[in-house]
Amino acid sequence: MTGVSNISASSLSGDQSLSAFGKARATVDGAPLAPDELVGMHAFWRACNYLAVGMIYLRDNPLLREPLKPEHIKNRLLGHWGASPALSFSYTHLSRIIRKNDLDIIFMAGPGHGAPGVLAPVYLEGSYSEIYPDKSLDEEGLLRFFRQFSFPGGIGSHCTPETPGSIHEGGELGYVLSHACGAAFDNPDLIVAAVVGDGEAETGPLATSWHISKFLNPIRDGAVLPILNLNGYKINNPTLLARISHQELEALFVGYGYKPYFVEGSDPETMHQAMAATLDQCVKDIHAAQQEARSSGVATRPRWPMIVLRTPKGWTGPGEVHGHKVEGFWRAHQVPVGDVKKNPESLKLLENWLHSYKPEELFDSNGAPSSAFANLLPAGNRRMGSNPHANGGLLRKALRMPDFRDYAVEVLHPGQSEAENTVPMAKFLRDIMKANMNNFRVFGPDENTSNKLGAIYEVSKKFWIAEYFPEDSDGTELSTDGRVIEMLSEHTMEGMLEGYLLTGRHGFFSTYEAFVHVIDSMYNQHAKWLSICNHLPWRQNISSLNLLITSTVWRQDHNGFTHQDPGFLDVVVNKSAEVTRIYLPPDANTLLSVADHCLVSQNYVNVIVCDKQLHLQYLDMEAAVIHCTKGVSIWDWASNDYGVEPDLVMACAGDVPTQEALAATALLNDEFPDLKIRFINVVDLLRLQPESEHCHGLSDRDFDGLFTRDKPIIFNFHGYPWLIHRLAYRRTNHANMHVRGYKEKGNINTPLELAISNQIDRFSLAIDAIDRVEKLRVVGAHAKERFRNQQIACRAYAHTHGVDNPEIVNWRWPVRHATDSGS
């Protein structure tokens, strides 16, 4: 067998400084805690640890007032002990500096699976019982508090939305620093203490988010205080950062722009003193940096403090269980002693462990936490479990909104003129920004200009606090007080926006469709967070997360096949209908109307798909508002089935698909003037679902009225075609619905050629009509050939000239038709 036998001697000898055991070693000297304060804080932390163990194990005898028996133990032992003690240790010390300095601090637990280490102090400080009165500060409440943890019908084992003071669940790892940074934006007096687990620190999103040090303005923003907890282990492995030398570790954080303070050890007394001294120093550093910038009015990037807290995993837990090391090892990760119900020795071990915290000193005769704790803890909203920033809806103020109609593009006749769809919205966003200069932000991964949102820089530039070069003044749009945040990390942008929203503000994120899958999982987590919050009456509504997906699949002219992926929508629709909204505005005015709706909405994720390039414009503002309000409607001017049953329903969703569907309709009108076509555009995609599935869903009566019960439907869709089937499969006329959309087909570069290859082009749709409308099958044979010929010629043109045929590019909806419909 392989093994450690071939390790070099130098390596095997280990780096003594990497051990978390023993008396504290710390960068900052000093022992600021007076003896009684030290005793009190240690008692509070013991109480936290006692509660953490109780949550995992106990279903009865919560104060250990009788000998521990198997029937006091839960039937299933679930939860994570390992990360808990260092979380509550941090919480305890942060509570001290809040009280000492009257600070405004919120707490984020990166390793959210250490929820017992957060729930415990939140309960002990009284926040929990105020929100959940049945979890009262007495023996009965404590028992309920224990029983509910990771229990059917109870709460999960992470810092879920049910946790007072939490805006970061820490289920999926990697986002604590970007969430923290978002929370700190525009909250100049807030400090966000963010515990980063050393497991989490291995994830990509976390690794790059150390760069938040370059996105915080010491004048206008609050501070983030990262506390990297090196407990040394993940589930079954050591962590990378715990096993590199002190020098490398220090260099890494200096490299990321921090001043790292180390606090390492396990001896409680010296660790309390070291942590207290270090936090005093961090607060001093933060205030010094902020005061210097605020008094001078000059924002430069400080070397922000951060703490490396090296402690044993499962600190204060059993050192050894059944002959295996547990405290300070990965075996402490979840439940350190598993067989307590069956093995009397293990039960005894657990009992001794619980007794080691001396619960009799920590709770009074009613089971209430010792009144002595009150002298150590902040009060009211200063308690981190009660801080209103962590229930952002409490602080949220509605945006001051300009009238989106003022940004309308003029549309005299539908389908005659072109505009870049995102440009008017950019002006709208600009003026929203102008009217909300302390609670609205725009985020993007270096794509806002590319996405034609540049107008926003007229009001506020991109935040930049690193070095400036003279050439930056030529259009780079940087400023140390910019409110637009750009970094080439979709993860960080999404995380910052979430943090900003969760603390009661408003924002807008635009990103390329090709890369939005990068944040699939973050979308999922946020949507889940929102859907839980909808069932917690004490959680106040927050602003929706507004995501504009642009540079879409149909305009990947630079990049080709690998940048074609409209599948984010398939991820979106999997989440609860309560919180998901999808809009595909076909032109600039509909985008404005949709954006206005999204920006004032609450508790949703609004996904808007709209390309940034020049597109035909269809609806004037009045028509756009009507269309968007209905979500799906017949475009009269493109239909000729007035007063009769249509022969064909031509439906579409998305900008390019709408254009092609209109062009197909025009082709068919020319060839078959008697063919009655009903033209339907869908802006609000989830209208297609049954009303039982989504509150936006059309009733079957309305759906049948629009799409008929039995006529052929051709549906030209922006995304993968299956999504339409998935939404509409229960509809009466589904069997007649033929959907075209994107399919994976290779490497194609100009728009029409791409449309042709994916068969969402006008010719394919017109051919579909001939194939599907019974009365055209015979008479349409020649037209079908002509359409096919034109299709082939278009492709050949693109392959020869490198651009689409101008006849196609310059195609306009025939005016005669538009005027006709007005009569």
Added chain:
Amino acid sequence: MTGVSNISASSLSGDQSLSAFGKARATVDGAPLAPDELVGMHAFWRACNYLAVGMIYLRDNPLLREPLKPEHIKNRLLGHWGASPALSFSYTHLSRIIRKNDLDIIFMAGPGHGAPGVLAPVYLEGSYSEIYPDKSLDEEGLLRFFRQFSFPGGIGSHCTPETPGSIHEGGELGYVLSHACGAAFDNPDLIVAAVVGDGEAETGPLATSWHISKFLNPIRDGAVLPILNLNGYKINNPTLLARISHQELEALFVGYGYKPYFVEGSDPETMHQAMAATLDQCVKDIHAAQQEARSSGVATRPRWPMIVLRTPKGWTGPGEVHGHKVEGFWRAHQVPVGDVKKNPESLKLLENWLHSYKPEELFDSNGAPSSAFANLLPAGNRRMGSNPHANGGLLRKALRMPDFRDYAVEVLHPGQSEAENTVPMAKFLRDIMKANMNNFRVFGPDENTSNKLGAIYEVSKKFWIAEYFPEDSDGTELSTDGRVIEMLSEHTMEGMLEGYLLTGRHGFFSTYEAFVHVIDSMYNQHAKWLSICNHLPWRQNISSLNLLITSTVWRQDHNGFTHQDPGFLDVVVNKSAEVTRIYLPPDANTLLSVADHCLVSQNYVNVIVCDKQLHLQYLDMEAAVIHCTKGVSIWDWASNDYGVEPDLVMACAGDVPTQEALAATALLNDEFPDLKIRFINVVDLLRLQPESEHCHGLSDRDFDGLFTRDKPIIFNFHGYPWLIHRLAYRRTNHANMHVRGYKEKGNINTPLELAISNQIDRFSLAIDAIDRVEKLRVVGAHAKERFRNQQIACRAYAHTHGVDNPEIVNWRWPVRHATDSGS
């Protein structure tokens, strides 16, 4: 307006060392290039740059043998100039050290949108024409080479699979180092030169992948040489790493475990010397580290070299265009001069720019590259465009496979006994590893043990080359020659596996279902890569990417709602049917059979969904092989419709859903002995699609034969229910198909309670049957009530006891039935 006005003086003054202009500044001294070598290399690089510009602009007059006219210019100018020169500069210098030291080096372009900087040297060295003879080394071939670039019917603008020597497209950013590391594994003599863009460096996946320094064994593996190209800008912004101080930058890479060598400047002569001296030093460092380890047999972690190459963006391009700085600024990102077809001044500027490379010195009269280049370049397979490692199928050897049947669990009667489904497969993987100790690896984000794959450590442990502690010997399974790779970054694991496969090896990746969405986008990119390769005859087949998704949605007992997400499958099915496969084996033997099939397959992404916990076992090995080969089949022993038409089809896919469907069938059998039920299990999910859509798709005849044309179908599915509808909506009997699956419903913790809440439990299914089978509607009323009562009781039991009702947990398929079916 805001602006740079409020920047501090110290900040505005800038850090002179951050400028990329001027004579070279470098960590390594020396000028190793002889004068003629210097001249030659510079000429080769000029030729590369000339070609890069030509690709972007020219559709005629490729050698500038006549004055440049508008008609020589492409109609659309697409491509990225900015990153190209530094890529070809690196390629040029790497070619030199290959030739000088007879090295085996492959090249990866992180900023793959700088493809012109890669395509150019690959063409000039002759590799391109050997694969694409029409892109010959003469004027005609050169013109074709120019025209095809980012052109309809041509190639994309990234290092797509069509690029010889590329196994990393660099479309989506962030994965170049993990790909490079995967390529270097088990290739002791290979150096993977990986250019990291400073835009890419801001992404999360890239940021954490600097840790690959801790995953390379200097004895057994090759080396990765990262070249961080600080060209300073992204699309419209400076990059973070280019605007921090030299000290911070150096500290960062020291922190990540490297020895950073800086090469900074723009003056070609001194930059060539500095780069040559630096690469000589890097090769020396790499060889020294490897030789020390290889001669001593002791693997310790070297401080691997890396290069920080700071050069102007768009180096050697126009300094200024229309009054705006371009070289060394973000304006050089894509096409530096846009209006060349219309503006004669711009055309002249382009012409002068092209002439600045002196093409007349670089190509002979036929348009072939100067013969002098041959003296500078490596030959044959040493050319990076021809290195077989970058066409891994050329080197791939089939795995030596043990017989999976030998790992079978005994199943005497279906549904009687339990096993942990992944455990037998772990033993199978162990023995595959044992038989393939230099071309098979297992990857996981610290979850292999949790996923019950621990058996593999009997043969090879987890690679660990950081510090060791004495306690590591107690079950941590670490070794410096371990072949299992674990790091808490799904991105890095997936990237390493992809790099390993693309260079012709084999691998297996297991990850929690809850977090597999983290790599949605990587999956998409890899699937797209594979589907392009399927159309390139010169790309040899590589091993499939095998992904086991475990710790599934139905067993999130520790974690609850936020860890419930079976939606990865919805992402998978969007990609080309040519490359996607999804398997849901219901038990251990079917998992073995599926795993065997996947591990020997080629050019697919195989996604296997199978939970790790104890589950009922249904099929003995013989039955498992038959079932998996068919992909979907009737389970006779669970059916009672022999020789008659069934009243109901009970179908299922996935382990927990199968158990519940069987239990429902048993309930119905008890209540309604005359009810004829056909029980169908689906292992190969894509069998449900029409054969026109997926080559695994059942014919309509077969589908109708199994699922009937008109009987009610109840389908109990592992994932979101819509996926089944999406796959099967075209089937004859789709309207009668009622699918149950996961829906977003909140925070639930024990398995059965979760099943009940999501209505995939036995009682819900049995009630469905009563509702849907006409003849049960009346007679079933009482049974329906009883089922509902039992359902409510089960939930109440879980809420009281914290575990599922033992009657449910201990449920077994009735033996009488199993025996009956044998008769």
